[in-house]
Amino acid sequence: MKNFFKSLLHISFVFVLSCNSMAAEKVEYLKTDWSFKGLFGKFDRGALQRGYQVYSEVCSSCHSMKYVSYRNLAEKGGPEFSLDQAKAIAASFEVTDGPNADGEMFTRPGKLSDKFVMPYENEKAAQAANGGAYPPDMSVLVKARGGGANYIYSLLQGYEDPPLGMTLDEGVYYNKYMYGNKIKMSNQLSDGLVEYSDGTEATVEQMSKDITTFLMWTAEPHLEARHRMGFKAIVYLIILTVLVYFSMKKIWSRIETEV
Amino acid sequence: MSDHEYTPQSKAGKWFNDRLPLLTLANHLTDYPTPKNLNYWWTFGGILTFCLITQIVTGLTLAMHYIAHADMAFESVEHIMRDVNYGWLIRYIHANGASMFFLAVYIHIFRSLFYGSYKAPREIIWIIGIIIYLLMMAAAFMGYVLPWGQMSFWGATVITNLFSAIPFVGEGIVTWLWGGYSVDNPTLTRFFTLHYLIPFLILGLVVLHIWALHVPGNNNPVGIDIQKPSKDTVPFHPYIVIKDGFALLMFMIVFAFFVFYTPNILGHADNYIEANPMVTPAHIVPEWYLLPFYAILRSVPDKLLGVIAMLSAIFILAALPWLDTSKIRSAVFRPLYKQFYWILVADVLILGYVGAMPAEGLYLLIARVATAYYFIHFLVILPVLGFKEKTLPVPLSITEPVLGGSPNLAMAKNKESLTK
Amino acid sequence: MAEKKTKRRDFLFTATYAVGAVGVGAVVWPMIDQMNPDASVKALASTEVDVSTVNPGNTITVLWRGKPVFIRRRTQDEIEEAKSVKMEELKHPEKDEDRAKNPEWLVMLGVCTHLGCVPLDQKGDYNGWFCPCHGSHYDISGRIRKGPAPTNMEIPEYKFVDANTIKIG
Numbered sequence: 001m002k003n004f005f006k007s008l009l010h011i012s013f014v015f016v017l018s019c020n021s022m023a024a025e026k027v028e029y030l031k032t033d034w035s036f037k038g039l040f041g042k043f044d045r046g047a048l049q050r051g052y053q054v055y056s057e058v059c060s061s062c063h064s065m066k067y068v069s070y071r072n073l074a075e076k077g078g079p080e081f082s083l084d085q086a087k088a089i090a091a092s093f094e095v096t097d098g099p100n101a102d103g104e105m106f107t108r109p110g111k112l113s114d115k116f117v118m119p120y121e122n123e124k125a126a127q128a129a130n131g132g133a134y135p136p137d138m139s140v141l142v143k144a145r146g147g148g149a150n151y152i153y154s155l156l157q158g159y160e161d162p163p164l165g166m167t168l169d170e171g172v173y174y175n176k177y178m179y180g181n182k183i184k185m186s187n188q189l190s191d192g193l194v195e196y197s198d199g200t201e202a203t204v205e206q207m208s209k210d211i212t213t214f215l216m217w218t219a220e221p222h223l224e225a226r227h228r229m230g231f232k233a234i235v236y237l238i239i240l241t242v243l244v245y246f247s248m249k250k251i252w253s254r255i256e257t258e259v
Numbered sequence: 260m261s262d263h264e265y266t267p268q269s270k271a272g273k274w275f276n277d278r279l280p281l282l283t284l285a286n287h288l289t290d291y292p293t294p295k296n297l298n299y300w301w302t303f304g305g306i307l308t309f310c311l312i313t314q315i316v317t318g319l320t321l322a323m324h325y326i327a328h329a330d331m332a333f334e335s336v337e338h339i340m341r342d343v344n345y346g347w348l349i350r351y352i353h354a355n356g357a358s359m360f361f362l363a364v365y366i367h368i369f370r371s372l373f374y375g376s377y378k379a380p381r382e383i384i385w386i387i388g389i390i391i392y393l394l395m396m397a398a399a400f401m402g403y404v405l406p407w408g409q410m411s412f413w414g415a416t417v418i419t420n421l422f423s424a425i426p427f428v429g430e431g432i433v434t435w436l437w438g439g440y441s442v443d444n445p446t447l448t449r450f451f452t453l454h455y456l457i458p459f460l461i462l463g464l465v466v467l468h469i470w471a472l473h474v475p476g477n478n479n480p481v482g483i484d485i486q487k488p489s490k491d492t493v494p495f496h497p498y499i500v501i502k503d504g505f506a507l508l509m510f511m512i513v514f515a516f517f518v519f520y521t522p523n524i525l526g527h528a529d530n531y532i533e534a535n536p537m538v539t540p541a542h543i544v545p546e547w548y549l550l551p552f553y554a555i556l557r558s559v560p561d562k563l564l565g566v567i568a569m570l571s572a573i574f575i576l577a578a579l580p581w582l583d584t585s586k587i588r589s590a591v592f593r594p595l596y597k598q599f600y601w602i603l604v605a606d607v608l609i610l611g612y613v614g615a616m617p618a619e620g621l622y623l624l625i626a627r628v629a630t631a632y633y634f635i636h637f638l639v640i641l642p643v644l645g646f647k648e649k650t651l652p653v654p655l656s657i658t659e660p661v662l663g664g665s666p667n668l669a670m671a672k673n674k675e676s677l678t679k
Numbered sequence: 680m681a682e683k684k685t686k687r688r689d690f691l692f693t694a695t696y697a698v699g700a701v702g703v704g705a706v707v708w709p710m711i712d713q714m715n716p717d718a719s720v721k722a723l724a725s726t727e728v729d730v731s732t733v734n735p736g737n738t739i740t741v742l743w744r745g746k747p748v749f750i751r752r753r754t755q756d757e758i759e760e761a762k763s764v765k766m767e768e769l770k771h772p773e774k775d776e777d778r779a780k781n782p783e784w785l786v787m788l789g790v791c792t793h794l795g796c797v798p799l800d801q802k803g804d805y806n807g808w809f810c811p812c813h814g815s816h817y818d819i820s821g822r823i824r825k826g827p828a829p830t831n832m833e834i835p836e837y838k839f840v841d842a843n844t845i846k847i848g
Contacts, residue, residue: 039520067337071722101732113722136532139337143523179541219531222340222347230347230519237515237700241508243695248501250691255493257295257600259502320713342718345709 029150046080051214064118067139073110075251133184156208157189292492294479300370302506310360317353327451329444332407361548375588398457408530482589550614558626584645725848757816774788
């Protein structure tokens with residue numbers, strides 16, 4: 001049996017190694033201590049709330065977030081705004097509803113059940129307003145990029161002057177973490193851009209971290225539940241495995257064969 | 260199934276059993292004499308059954324929420340992930356379950372290769388297994404299309420375009436497969452239908468696979484025919500049931516780790532971008548379990564020949580019982596074959612690795628060498644080895660090995676080679 | 680080969696079975712619960728209706744949780760008729776005052792309590808609703824008077840947000 005597990009271990013080792021090397025990127029991303037990593041990883045509520053502030057004040061003018069609803073802001077495992085806060089946030093947006101009895105569309109204040117209001121009517125309108133580049137929907141952005149949270153975090157801080165000899169077209173910017181180094185989004189963050197209501201100093205680094213945490217949550221709203229359940233499930237499986245192992249030993253002891 | 264006559268104890272049981280011998284079947288399954296020296300590599304049959312059932316159950320529940328429409332598929336998957344009660348759990352089990360299924364099936368196949376389980380009288384079991392494996396690949400591929408992300412869309416485009424390599428009718432077949440002039444809504448709905456159907460076909464084939472197994476009985480690490488029931492066998496229940504259960508639990512721990520802690524590591528980030536027919540992702544890579552075949556496809560410079568090479572790589576397995584000319588089943592007693600076996604394992608792993616790399620320069624060269632070796636192994640080495648190899652003496656029974664030490668000890672020595 | 684029956688073995692097997700059964704239960708629950716209303720459905724549980732255009736003697740039907748809700752603005756005659764019914768005559772005795780807090784407005788789930796069909800307005804023997812499926816007659820308070828339905832039509836939770844707007848749910 002030992003040999004079996006030994007060889008299994010080796011195969012999985014080789015497997016994980018090759019997976020890692022496949023995922024390995026050419027650029028080394030900036031790293032920070034994400035609270036949501038690890039076996040018991042949880043979101044930092046403060047970071048989520050600040051991240052929402054950055055999203056709503058900075059990103060949301062171009063980037064939609066069409067799979068997230070206002071009610072999510074008050075849900076457990078998220079920014080956990082109070083229900084009243086979430087209602088107020090929702091109500092601050094104009095939502096198109098209808099048609100009414102006369103067949104007309106009308107606008108009303110947002111409700112908790114509404115999805116985040118989109119900055120543009122549709123993808124084409126978004127492209128037209130942004131020089132042909134579609135600002136991607138941010139709902140699952142962290143999962144849609146190979147580097148994940150570290151990539152987004154780095155990208156926001158990766159704006160630099162282009163190296164000598166590189167010419168950039170109008171509306172194209174240099175970013176050392178972007179694939180191909182050319183990005184159509186200009187540098188959005190600068191120190192003190194937003195005024196955090198909790199008094200945290202809004203450095204570029206702080207805002208990058210907060211918005212990335214927020215985006216991680218919008219991409220994986222059940223991450224905390226997943227981590228909690230995962231720990232319980234694995235502890236349970238280990239206990240049952242031990243019990244079954246001894247039961248097996250007991251049963252096989254009836255005959256003279258090693259199991 | 261007529262190992263011995265079975266009569267139920269109770270009157271009602273007898274009445275029922277005379278009309279539908281389900282109790283006889285149950286009795287056959289529990290009493291089924293199994294070689295007692297089966298090692299843990301044999302537990303993957305049970306693990307695979309678990310994988311199939313898990314995929315069917317989670318798949319059915321996902322189908323209750325998924326919408327097979329090009330405009331709504333991506334959104335409905337996000338709906339499952341966000342709003343459906345435990346939707347994220349069920350989807351992550353299903354998505355990672357596919358990978359776990361293939362992990363298990365590869366171990367199962369390579370176990371068979373090591374111990375010669377495909378040889379007479381087990382050829383039919385083996386061929387049914389190959390068909391199951393093919394259907395698994397079809398199901399996995401079509402399942403990957405359903406979320407309608409970028410990889411779904413472009414994977415579907417690339418794979419269906421393989422058929423265009425067929426001379427004369429290729430283009431027509433591809434248009435027929437798509438139901439249009441590109442991968443679009445008609446393609447998605449038919450893939451959903453087939454993805455739903457195939458697991459039940461697999462289930463039916465699994466029944467045949469096990470039925471065919473129960474005729475000659477299990478092969479075993481020593482690879483000899485055994486009297487059953489005898490001193491060499493144990494009843495399936497409780498001995499094998501508990502052992503399979505133990506192995507399954509170990510497997511489930513690994514499975515759970517993927518589902519709860521790295522649920523997206525085996526997938527591709529691009530599949531969280533909604534399908535866009537105007538933009539192809541920078542790197543198109545299939546799921547890891549298809550990489551070796553993808554490498555073979557790309558290593559041949561001709562379109563048609565590439566497709567033929569890739570398909571042959573799978574179909575050649577069906578001819579294996581006749582390509583392997585050796586009378587000895589288990590690699591334990593075939594010192595040369597054992598070495599070639601491990602070279603083949605390495606070869607397939609290398610193919611998988613280069614399949615994930617860009618098809619250029621050194622990678623392409625490695626892929627070509629590895630592809631050539633893959634075919635040489637089956638077409639040249641195996642047939643010749645059967646005649647040339649000097650095999651070790653095989654014991655007459657499991658309980659009384661004629662060699663010094665038990666067969667399990669010999670096995671242990673073989674495993675050493677893995678660690679190097 | 681002889682089976683040794685010891686206490687430890689019995690305990691071990693019992694414990695294994697018990698722990699295993701707990702796990703099976705824990706796995707089955709998500710598969711069942713996924714069929715319950717999801718978070719987005721639950722979030723839509725309330726709806727607001729503008730009733731300013733409804734004249735006395737008319738009924739409007741709105742959709743709430745996928746079911747029709749009848750909102751009837753009753754005339755004075757109808758209110759009096761509803762109040763005059765004696766409790767003994769009713770299969771499911773409920774006072775009209777309890778069913779329509781503002782007697783002018785009857786807000787009621789338009790679903791027959793027999794097998795879920797939608798009853799027809801101003802039909803039947805009691806000047807109220809009549810269910811065409813199996814012939815249940817309801818009065819102008821939506822109470823069952825004749826036919827197979829066991830109970831009165833259900834009154835959902837609702838409130839007047841202002842004089843012209845009713846919030847259901």
